[in-house]
Amino acid sequence: MRFDKLEFERPPDRPETGAPAPRVEKDEKYWAGLADENRRMGNYENALRFYSRALEVDKTLVPAWVGQVQMLVQLQEYPQASLWSQKALEIYPNNAELMAAQAQSECRMGNLKQAYALSDTSLRQRGESAYRWQVRGELVLAGRQTKDRHCFDKAQLADKDWLVPLETALIYIYYAVYHLGQQRAQMAVEKAPQAFYPWYVLGVCQAKAGFETAAVTSFNHCLQLCPRHEGALSRLSELQRPQWPFARLLGRFWRR
Amino acid sequence: MQCPSCQFENMPGSGRCARCGGLLALASATIDVHPPRAGRVSKSVPRIWSRWWSLRRWLENHRDAAARPFRELVTRFDQTDFTLDTMLRCIVPGWAHRYRGNAARGGLFFTAYIGCLVPALVFFGTSLGSMFLGLAFATHVASAVDALVGRFATVGDRLAFMLVCSAAIAFGIYAPIGLGISRFAVPIQINHHISIFAENDVLWYNPLAHVKPGDYVLYAVPNTTLTGTNNHTRYVLQNRTIDRVAAVAGQHVQVKGDKLYVDDVAVPERPPTQIVAKMESGFVVPEGRLFIPGDGFIPTGARLNLSEWQQLCLVPQSSVAGRIFFRSQPLWRMSTIEGIVSGSE
Numbered sequence A: 001m002r003f004d005k006l007e008f009e010r011p012p013d014r015p016e017t018g019a020p021a022p023r024v025e026k027d028e029k030y031w032a033g034l035a036d037e038n039r040r041m042g043n044y045e046n047a048l049r050f051y052s053r054a055l056e057v058d059k060t061l062v063p064a065w066v067g068q069v070q071m072l073v074q075l076q077e078y079p080q081a082s083l084w085s086q087k088a089l090e091i092y093p094n095n096a097e098l099m100a101a102q103a104q105s106e107c108r109m110g111n112l113k114q115a116y117a118l119s120d121t122s123l124r125q126r127g128e129s130a131y132r133w134q135v136r137g138e139l140v141l142a143g144r145q146t147k148d149r150h151c152f153d154k155a156q157l158a159d160k161d162w163l164v165p166l167e168t169a170l171i172y173i174y175y176a177v178y179h180l181g182q183q184r185a186q187m188a189v190e191k192a193p194q195a196f197y198p199w200y201v202l203g204v205c206q207a208k209a210g211f212e213t214a215a216v217t218s219f220n221h222c223l224q225l226c227p228r229h230e231g232a233l234s235r236l237s238e239l240q241r242p243q244w245p246f247a248r249l250l251g252r253f254w255r256r
Numbered sequence B: 001m002q003c004p005s006c007q008f009e010n011m012p013g014s015g016r017c018a019r020c021g022g023l024l025a026l027a028s029a030t031i032d033v034h035p036p037r038a039g040r041v042s043k044s045v046p047r048i049w050s051r052w053w054s055l056r057r058w059l060e061n062h063r064d065a066a067a068r069p070f071r072e073l074v075t076r077f078d079q080t081d082f083t084l085d086t087m088l089r090c091i092v093p094g095w096a097h098r099y100r101g102n103a104a105r106g107g108l109f110f111t112a113y114i115g116c117l118v119p120a121l122v123f124f125g126t127s128l129g130s131m132f133l134g135l136a137f138a139t140h141v142a143s144a145v146d147a148l149v150g151r152f153a154t155v156g157d158r159l160a161f162m163l164v165c166s167a168a169i170a171f172g173i174y175a176p177i178g179l180g181i182s183r184f185a186v187p188i189q190i191n192h193h194i195s196i197f198a199e200n201d202v203l204w205y206n207p208l209a210h211v212k213p214g215d216y217v218l219y220a221v222p223n224t225t226l227t228g229t230n231n232h233t234r235y236v237l238q239n240r241t242i243d244r245v246a247a248v249a250g251q252h253v254q255v256k257g258d259k260l261y262v263d264d265v266a267v268p269e270r271p272p273t274q275i276v277a278k279m280e281s282g283f284v285v286p287e288g289r290l291f292i293p294g295d296g297f298i299p300t301g302a303r304l305n306l307s308e309w310q311q312l313c314l315v316p317q318s319s320v321a322g323r324i325f326f327r328s329q330p331l332w333r334m335s336t337i338e339g340i341v342s343g344s345e
Helices: A028-040 A044-057 A062-074 A078-091 A096-108 A112-124 A130-142 A148-158 A163-174 A178-191 A196-209 A212-225 A230-240 A245-254 B040-061 B063-073 B084-089 B095-100 B103-122 B127-148 B155-182 B306-313 B337-344
Strands: B186-189 B202-206 B216-220 B224-228 B234-237 B240-244 B252-256 B259-262 B265-267 B289-291 B314-316 B320-329
Touching: A028 A044, A028 A062, A028 A163, A044 A062, A062 A078, A062 A096, A078 A096, A096 A112, A096 A130, A112 A130, A130 A148, A130 A163, A148 A163, A148 A178, A163 A178, A163 A196, A178 A196, A196 A212, A196 A230, A212 A230, B040 B063, B063 B103, B084 B095, B084 B127, B095 B103, B095 B127, B103 B127, B127 B155, B186 B320, B202 B216, B224 B306, B306 B314, B320 B337
Parallel strands: none
Antiparallel strands: B186 B202, B202 B320, B216 B240, B216 B320, B224 B234, B252 B259, B259 B265, B289 B314
8 A cells, every 4th residue: 555654643533624724834742633633533544653753843742652562552553662672771771651551561561570670660669650550550460460440440549530531441441351440441432432443442441341222222322423434334234134143153262 | 962762861962871771972973764564474473473373271260160070080080899789880981980970981981982883883793893893992990990990009900800800891782792693683894706795895794594595695615626627727616605595495406408407497596507417307406405506616627527517406405504695795785695695686
């Protein structure tokens, strides 16, 4: 695909307006804003590119470095995420967020011991952030312990943004704990009912947990807010297609 | 100069942050800000990881239900049980376990036993069948030992009890069954082509069957010594063979032309050319004898006179081991004797 790497400054699905767009200064905040916007829509590939554009303008923008690693994790490119967080940590040796990001990528690669060490160090740093607790919660979840809910609650207390429960739901989906993921996605939906991506994630959790009617409603909500959402369309058609029970069970296990 | 990482105010001109060690002069540094990306193949690895998580979670959720039979499988009985009820149930492998409350372990023994017994029966009469029968017997003994005692103090105790159990099961179950069956059906594997049967066929004969003309029988060839046409060679005929019974006691056997007649009805067997001229008057098969004109075992270089031929063909009924009635091996040629005869014709 020749053009799939093209960057659009305006996110897709934004309604066209007749008035000329006001001239904006394309500084690091602008690119970081676009990255955040895409991240909230689940466009992690675009978000990663916008974080890179932000860093092209200002290499000292630590959240953009962290965001890059987070996007690589969301894109399931864990060795690259680990490598990139290491590189960022060479520039900012004791940055807590970067350590947490590296802990997350190590955890996804199965290096729980190393991930715990990094998470411990990041939690010992000054200040408090949602992401550090989120990563801690993920480690607890991966280690099959029971305090993950506590860590994710702390993350939500540290940051009231709906992105926190949403990404927590994504973590639960990764570890196939769909009923808890559904709770977090529900929180995100309650905080931001106008955003389509939480609806989509909620639908995924519901479909995986076996609540297919509720999942259809959630995907329909998602499609009302973003009519061309490919993920919601495909999952909806999959749910509405008649299938043998065994094939459905197999598909549910296989498809992530 | 403020550190971009920890916002610490550093002295002007510092290269790194005094608190966190972060680079302060980043603006002038040449740093690649585009992260490395995964290839198509390496992207599939995390998907495997996530599916592993999915499977693991499913196993955790269903662990108790899934582990229950396995837990039962490895659970031995701690207490011995020599009650009559349990001992009698040792006749069928696994039944005693079920009776004592460990159905899963009993099921395992029963399945293993059937898994050995079925091929043993299918290949009965061959060395493979014997091997499977041995395994089935061993499984049966193991099942009985496990059901009655379970745990032994020493290996010696276990071996001694196993020997006792083996003897009890062998003489109490297998020997009577074997003896009972062998009165009606005995397998024999032939090691060379005989009559209408091929090498390695497993044939079953009935020792108690009443023999009629046309039946194929397994019999011991009357011990006969023939002289070779060169007057130097001696051929000693003995051992067992299989052939068709042409006539029974009281029937008249005659040679007309070069054909053999029994009660004036031609039979497919041909008499040896050396005795054709001397057999025109014929003879009656005496009481207690069968006329089996087997010529497959007569050496071509042997001189044969009428009395020698009669000695060879008039087989005492006591020398007949039984009537062949079935071929079980090879499996693709399994057939009754009627099927084999019609097939050979």
